[in-house]
Amino acid sequence: MNWITRQLKKILPQKKKSLDIPVDSWQTCKRCKSANYIDDLRKNFYLCSCGSPFSCPPRERFKYLFDNSKWEEVPYDTSFKDFLNWKDRISYKERVQKSIEATGQDEVGIIAKGEINGTKVCCISMNFLWAGGSVGHNFGECVIKAAETSREENLPLVIFTESGGARMMEGAISLMQLPRMTVAIQIFKDMEQRQPSILFSCSPTTGGLSASLANICDFTLAEHETDLIAFAGKRVLDGFNDETIPEDFQTAISLKRNGFLDDIIERPNQKEKISTLISLLQKKVA
Numbered sequence: 448m449n450w451i452t453r454q455l456k457k458i459l460p461q462k463k464k465s466l467d468i469p470v471d472s473w474q475t476c477k478r479c480k481s482a483n484y485i486d487d488l489r490k491n492f493y494l495c496s497c498g499s500p501f502s503c504p505p506r507e508r509f510k511y512l513f514d515n516s517k518w519e520e521v522p523y524d525t526s527f528k529d530f531l532n533w534k535d536r537i538s539y540k541e542r543v544q545k546s547i548e549a550t551g552q553d554e555v556g557i558i559a560k561g562e563i564n565g566t567k568v569c570c571i572s573m574n575f576l577w578a579g580g581s582v583g584h585n586f587g588e589c590v591i592k593a594a595e596t597s598r599e600e601n602l603p604l605v606i607f608t609e610s611g612g613a614r615m616m617e618g619a620i621s622l623m624q625l626p627r628m629t630v631a632i633q634i635f636k637d638m639e640q641r642q643p644s645i646l647f648s649c650s651p652t653t654g655g656l657s658a659s660l661a662n663i664c665d666f667t668l669a670e671h672e673t674d675l676i677a678f679a680g681k682r683v684l685d686g687f688n689d690e691t692i693p694e695d696f697q698t699a700i701s702l703k704r705n706g707f708l709d710d711i712i713e714r715p716n717q718k719e720k721i722s723t724l725i726s727l728l729q730k731k732v733a
């Protein structure tokens with residue numbers, strides 16, 4: 448700083464400091480294009496005023512799901528494993544670090560135990576913002592841990608999936624999680640006096656996850672009529688087929704109409720619905 452700038456600083460009006468509002472405080476609705484303040488979303492189940500859903504982070508989901516917004520998180524092995532020493536634009540390690548910073552989560556899924564209308568349940572919730580909700584080795588561990596916890600403590604299992612599919616940075620190790628998760632849930636279901644399992648396919652639930660975990664629970668539900676639930680996307684299928692694919696193809700409403708989904712339950716009604724289904728099934732299996 449020389450003497451001219453020092454003099455100018457004294458004469459010229461000082462620039463006002465910008466308000467300290469983080470850039471991710473606002474989210475734009477895909478349907479009505481309105482901007483929603485994050486605090487308003489938290490108060491309204493992460494729904495826009497037009498009713499369209501935003502991705503709901505696991506800990507926000509637990510707040511509206513569990514009685515008195517109280518739950519206990521179940522730890523599992525989330526240590527970083529770079530099987531392929533992967534690097535594309537950035538290294539796998541940097542990518543994971545970015546996801547941890549963006550979400551405050553060590554891995555894509557969180558396991559929680561808490562009460563829903565007085566009934567204790569074990570719950571997994573995924574976060575799409577964590578590396579696109581991709582399924583790697585650690586998410587396989589997450590599902591196995593949750594299934595074991597439910598089995599050992601005799602708890603119903605509730606799962607919310609939100610995934611783009613397999614994690615390419617882990618290659619075949621990622622694909623191996625599909626049978627691991629399937630076997631873990633099947634062992635839970637093979638128990639003599641077992642508890643119910645309920646799965647919500649949140650948007651998007653695609654790729655390997657939709658071909659494994661998302662279709663093996665007692666109830667398969669979705670959150671919203673427009674939720675995207677698919678194995679291969681519309682663009683991929685367009686390349687294989689001359690037929691015109693319907694507009695609502697792979698949406699929850701189309702899957703329900705064709706018998707792939709049991710029901711569509713919007714977020715404000717999910718707690719009551721889960722509670723009702725568990726009490727009905729517990730009477731049946733007890």
Ligand SMILES: [Zn+2]
Nearest residue numbers: 476479495497
């Ligand atoms: Zn909207």
